[in-house]
Amino acid sequence: MSRTMPRSDFKFHTVVRVRWMDCDAQGIVFNGAYMGYLEIAQAEYFRTLGFSIYKIAQRGYFDSAVVKATLEFKAPARIDELLELHARVSRIGNTSLTLDVEIYQPDSERLLSAIQAVYVGFYPETLATRPVPGEIRALVGHFEASGEILPLAEFPALAEAAT
Helix, strand or coil: CCCCCCHHHCCEEEEEECCHHHECCCCEECCCHHHHHHHHHHHHHHHHCCCCHHHHHHCCCCCEEEEEEEEEECCCCECCCEEEEEEEEEEECCCEEEEEEEEECCCCCCEEEEEEEEEEEECCCCCCECCCCHHHHHHHHHHHHHCCCCCHHHCHHHHHHHC
């Protein structure tokens, strides 16, 4: 995994503040906290597109689990700092989505960490893999290509699961 695009090319970002519970005794973010930042980036990315990943999973439309996560540490983040989480879906396979997250200090090009996670869709009842729905594929693909968020009403099954 390596940085593949400039920070300004990410279509989505959100800001978090480093909490004490994210840090070791020296006040530096410890490695396990980055999985929490990954989840925040994932949830907020899809919320920006118009739906909650939690709600569509509860309604049986689509659920996924992390099957692989890679973290590259570049520089420390410290207690009470603001962090920008820049996220993009870099690949959609038949049953998987790859999410890239890069973490920066605000107003800086200093890359602190990079995370890449592969999520695989599954059926909760059987744990068998399932395809990424075409509506999610189309919504994400359009957003990543153009930066435009299409109305959820254009995706009726997803819109129903999201309400």
